[in-house]
Structures are given as structure tokens and as C-alpha cells.
Amino acid sequence: MRLACVQLGVEGGAVEGNVASAIESVREAAADGADLVVLPELFDVGYFAFDSYARAAESVAGDRLGRFAAVAAEEGVNVLAGTVVEDLAASATDGIDVPADEGFANTAVLFDRDGERRLVYRKRHLFGYGSEETARMVPGERVPVTEVEGVRVGVTTCYDLRFPEQFRGMVEDGVDCVLVPSAWPYPRVEHWRTLGRARAIENLTYVATVNGSGAFDGGDALCGRTTVYDPWGTTLASAGEEPTTVTAEVDPDQAAAVREEFPALRDRR
Numbered sequence: 001m002r003l004a005c006v007q008l009g010v011e012g013g014a015v016e017g018n019v020a021s022a023i024e025s026v027r028e029a030a031a032d033g034a035d036l037v038v039l040p041e042l043f044d045v046g047y048f049a050f051d052s053y054a055r056a057a058e059s060v061a062g063d064r065l066g067r068f069a070a071v072a073a074e075e076g077v078n079v080l081a082g083t084v085v086e087d088l089a090a091s092a093t094d095g096i097d098v099p100a101d102e103g104f105a106n107t108a109v110l111f112d113r114d115g116e117r118r119l120v121y122r123k124r125h126l127f128g129y130g131s132e133e134t135a136r137m138v139p140g141e142r143v144p145v146t147e148v149e150g151v152r153v154g155v156t157t158c159y160d161l162r163f164p165e166q167f168r169g170m171v172e173d174g175v176d177c178v179l180v181p182s183a184w185p186y187p188r189v190e191h192w193r194t195l196g197r198a199r200a201i202e203n204l205t206y207v208a209t210v211n212g213s214g215a216f217d218g219g220d221a222l223c224g225r226t227t228v229y230d231p232w233g234t235t236l237a238s239a240g241e242e243p244t245t246v247t248a249e250v251d252p253d254q255a256a257a258v259r260e261e262f263p264a265l266r267d268r269r
Helices: 015-031 050-056 063-075 088-093 158-162 164-172 189-203 252-261
Strands: 002-007 036-038 078-087 104-111 117-122 145-148 151-155 177-181 206-210 213-215 221-223 227-229 235-238 244-249
Touching: 002 015, 002 206, 015 036, 015 050, 015 063, 015 244, 050 078, 063 078, 063 104, 078 088, 078 177, 104 151, 117 145, 117 151, 158 177, 158 189, 164 189, 177 189, 189 206, 189 227, 227 244, 235 244
Parallel strands: 002 036, 036 078, 151 177, 177 206
Antiparallel strands: 002 244, 078 104, 104 117, 145 151, 206 227, 213 221, 227 235
16 A cells, blocks of 8 residues: 655644645645555644634534545545544534534544545544643544555554554554654654654554644744654654655555564563
8 A cells, every 4th residue: 555644834723725735735645646645633723723723623524524535536545634623513413423512622534535434533642731732622532443455554643652552452453554643843853753663663563653844823843754664663754844745655464474573462461
């Protein structure tokens, strides 16, 4: 599976412009042969644009995500719109299973080549250090896994990287590749590099850490450095700070071969 990770330049609060840039990036990646395109955390509103969350929120079945379903179908490519601010009450009205009857969630939605929803993941570990996420969001409860082009795929989001038990649970569900849409800021660059690689090494799985790029009012800035690690923790592809798209091949047979050769998962006690 050819994986394309879009390190989008995100402008805080500029929802329409960010969405247009994201859709253009999806189309370009599809034209370049991508099977699955992944967007970063809160790519539409910008993570640090807290006061814009309520204005940007919509149902999982809303019009904005519907545009990504449409482009997935038009281009024949899988898309992780990953993530947006979900209006939980609106989703419930649309018949979507939600963890609460009101409030917002930090939600990733995976669309297949036909534009159908295959996975909805709501960020479980909300970030409170210098952030308003814990005050504004409702945590998710589930960690779904699905199959994309023969690859067993799971999703976590940003701060989830610091909680290895969540990744181990997905390995129990047979995951081959974990996608991590993020809005990881400066100055914790070494944490970003170390945690993504560690999750790949300890779980013998592919890990794609997909970050945004750009600065926000108030001085917060995303560090970029989107990276795809193989099941040995080796870097397959990576970016610097600027907006770009990172591509890599994900082979489920490779993940199985590594686990067979190096049986650390079987040696757990």
C-alpha cells in the first residue's frame, strides 16, 4: 500500500482555506499513485485556534467531511480526514454512535475509495499542558481497527503517542500500521521523534506520525517532521518543517515477517 502523509500548512481559524488546501493535497497524492492519504490533526481549524472550535464543529455526517468523502470517491483513494472538531449532538441527531449527547470531540474519519466511512476514531487522551483541549473536548472511548488495501490499520492522535498501552491493544487486534494525525508543537521535537519510533519498535508495526506545519497567534508553532517508521523502527520517509507530502510503502507481509523473526510480542509475560 502506498501511503501519503500530508504535512499541511495550517492557518489558525481559516477553515475554508485549510480545507481547500487539504483537498488539493489529496488530489495531488492520488495522482501520484497513493492508496491512502492521511491529513494531520485539526487540519481544518488549527489545533491552537481554540476560540474557533465551536464555529468549526460539525457532525461526522456533515457537509465538510462530505467533501472528503466525495474527493475520495472521485479520485478512487482512501482518505483519513484526520482530525476535525466533531459536534457530538449533531452527530447523534444524524444517527452516529457518540460517547456523549453534547460537547465536541477531536475526531478522525477514514473514507474508503468509494467515499464510505470505514472508521471513526475520537482522540482518547486529551492534552491539557498549555492547551484548552481538555476543557473543550470529550474523550473518545473506542480504538477501532479496519482493513485498507489488505493492510490492517488503526488510528491514534498526537498525545496518544505517550500512552503505549493503547498501541499494544491495537496489536492484539492485528494492526499492521498505526496512523497518528497530530498537531505536535515546538519545543518537544525530540519527544516527537522518540515516541513514534518507540511505538513502532515495541509493537513491531508500521507507525506514521503525520504532523502539521505553521505558527498560530500566541506564539505556538507546529514542528512538522512527519515521519513513517517501519516495524524495525527504521525511518522510511520523513519531512522537515515546511508543508510537503511524505510517501512510503506499507507491506503487511513485512510486519508479519519481522514479528516472526524477532518474537518479542510472543515473549511477553
